Amino acid sequence: MLHKTRGVALSYIRYRESSIIAKIYTEVFGIQTYIVNGVRSSKSKTNRIALFQPLTLLDMVVYHKNKDDTVHRISEIKCYAPFQTLPYDVMKSSLALFVTEILGKTLREEESNQPLFQFIEDSVLFLDEAGKSFENFHIQFLMQLAAYLGFGIETIQDLENELKQNRYPLVSDPIEMNAADRLLMYEYGVEVALDRNRRIQILEKLLVFYKIHIDSLGEIKSLEVLREVLR
Numbered sequence: 001m002l003h004k005t006r007g008v009a010l011s012y013i014r015y016r017e018s019s020i021i022a023k024i025y026t027e028v029f030g031i032q033t034y035i036v037n038g039v040r041s042s043k044s045k046t047n048r049i050a051l052f053q054p055l056t057l058l059d060m061v062v063y064h065k066n067k068d069d070t071v072h073r074i075s076e077i078k079c080y081a082p083f084q085t086l087p088y089d090v091m092k093s094s095l096a097l098f099v100t101e102i103l104g105k106t107l108r109e110e111e112s113n114q115p116l117f118q119f120i121e122d123s124v125l126f127l128d129e130a131g132k133s134f135e136n137f138h139i140q141f142l143m144q145l146a147a148y149l150g151f152g153i154e155t156i157q158d159l160e161n162e163l164k165q166n167r168y169p170l171v172s173d174p175i176e177m178n179a180a181d182r183l184l185m186y187e188y189g190v191e192v193a194l195d196r197n198r199r200i201q202i203l204e205k206l207l208v209f210y211k212i213h214i215d216s217l218g219e220i221k222s223l224e225v226l227r228e229v230l231r
Contacts, residue, residue, distance in 0.1 A: 001063070001064060001065065002061055002062070002063060002075060003028060003029075003061070003062055003063075003064055004028075004059075004060070004061055005026045005027050005028035005029060005060055005062060006026070006027040006057070006058065006059060006060070006080070006117070006121075007024040007025060007026040007027065007032075007057075007058040007060050008024065008025045008055060008056070008057060008058070008103075008117075008120055008121065008124065009022065009024055009051065009052045009053060009054065009055065009056040009058060010022075010023045010024060010025060010031075010054070010055075010100050010103055010104050011023045011054070011100060011104055012036075012052045015035060018037070018038050018039070019035060019036060019037045019038065019039065020035075020036050020039055020049070020052065021033060021034070021035050021036075021071065022034050022035075022036055022052050023104060024058065024060075025103060025107055025117065025120065026060070026062075026117075027112065027114065027117045028112050029062075029064060029110060029111065029112065030107070030109040030110045030111045030112060030113060031107045031108065031109065031110060032062075032072060032110065033070060033071050033072070034062065034071065034072050034073060034074050035071050035072075035073060036048075036052070036073075036074055036077075039051075039052070048077075051077055051078070051079055053087065054093075054096045054097055054099075054100040055086070055096045055099065055100060055124045055127075056079055056083070057079060057080055057081045057121060057124060057125075058077055058078070058079060058080065059076075059077070059078050059079075059080045060074055060075075060076065060077045061074070061075040061076040061077075062074050062075060063075060081125065081128075083128050084128055084129070085128055085129075086124075086127060086128040090229060091134075091135070091229050091230065092127055092128070092130075092134070094222070094225050094226055094229040094230075095127060095134070095137055095138050095226070096124075096127065097222045097225065098138050098220070098222040098223070098225075098226055099123070099124075099127075099138065099141055101220055101221065101222045102141075102142070102145070102210075102220070103120070105214070105216070105217055105218065105220075106145070106149055106210070106214060106217070113148070115148065116148045119144065119145070119148060123137075123141055123144075123188070126188045126189070130188070130189065133189045133190070133191050134188070134189070135194075135199070135230060136183055136190075136192055136194065136199065137188060138203065138226065139180075139183055139199070139202055139203055139206065140183050140184075140187075140188055142203075142206045142207075142210070143183065143184050143206065146209070146210070146213075149213070149214075150213075151209075151213040153184060153209075155181070155184070156172075156177055156180045156181045156184055157177075159180075159205070159206075159209060160172060160177075162209065162212065163205060163208060163209060163212075166208070166212055168205070168208055170201065170205070172201075172202075172205075175198065176194075176198045176201065176202060179192050179193070179194050179198065179202070180202050183202075196230070199230060200227060200230075203223075203226070207220060207223070
């Protein structure tokens with residue numbers, strides 16, 4: 001049966017000579033896997049592989065037979081909000097890789113979650129459109145995503161207490177606490193002065209917090225890239 005849905009491209013792997021298997025977070029079906037034929041063919045007249053780059057926002061018509069199917073197919077696909085800056089800005093593209101890795105490791109539900117989809121879409125659009133004050137985007141993204149995953153952060157002190165209970169050794173100084181509290185309280189784009197070391201420390205604390213709640217999170221490979229790019 002054919003269904004219309006929006007989606008956010010997360011990742012893909014090569015499949016056979018010219019196809020891919022793509023992981024997409026959809027508005028209607030949650031996290032899903034699709035096989036897409038012919039997108040890597042030299043005979044293709046359009047660069048359709050670009051539609052599956054990290055965080056591309058998609059309009060799709062898809063085949064879904066039943067919930068038991070693990071791989072589905074796409075009938076029609078197009079980007080409904082072409083990026084203006086995200087693929088061309090090193091900092092933004094690094095943040096996008098980090099976000100897609102986090103989403104790929106944390107999204108598990110194969111069902112509709114409209115508030116979560118809207119949050120992801122709004123976050124992607126902010127990152128693409130932002131001209132400044134997006135250097136803390138990934139920190140705020142983690143803080144806000146946690147609530148949709150069921151372990152939201154009420155206060156920074158609560159976060160510190162939970163880390164302490166799980167024997168995390170580093171304690172925040174007042175500057176870090178105030179900065180983290182401001183990032184938690186306000187929307188994307190709020191200006192918060194953070195040096196590189198404190199920004200990395202807040203990020204690492206949040207990842208430890210995620211690992212407390214998601215055993216399968218594992219290593220975040222894009223973290224090293226962020227350490228280099230976000231100075």
